[in-house]
Amino acid sequence: MQAMTASFESMRVAGSASAPYSVQAVSASIDGAQAKSSFGTYLDDALHAIDARQHAAAARMQEVDSGRSDDLVGAMLASQDATLSFAMLTQVRNKVVAALDDLLKMPV
Template structure:
């Protein structure tokens, strides 16, 4: 057992030494090359808003067609309307969560 403990201690000492050396060299800020091609938060929110708007416009068009007698797809109109409503509610909840998180960050002590 004492050989295992001394080997573990030596391993920990080596790890701590390398960490100390890295800390003494300073920090360097590097951009992650994998995130350079990904969309940012602004783009994601913009796309979500556009999708919700498309759902609502589609539901409005189908409902208007049913009201005008150009279509008899009442079930499709109701489903589209519910889909638009649910997507809008989900977007609203995401917005509320983001604003709540932003407020929490602002209230953090420095």
């Protein structure tokens, strides 16, 4: 999840630094991104991280419910963290779907 956030931040900073894009700069950044990893890999890693957060939050809530732990605040924070992570992933998915719809609507 942090890798995905760092990736988005680096794209934002790189985009603001070189405002008029050249074909060579865009091509070089695409080639470099493919050499590191693909967008699918980032999404897969994000899904696994969010799933792990949700399972950890559920386990902490179960410990509080069963009386094995009295860390209610920690359990609630873990639950909110998992909820916000899932909401962010949903928004990223919505943006990707909207971008794909825009591409499909473009004339050939």
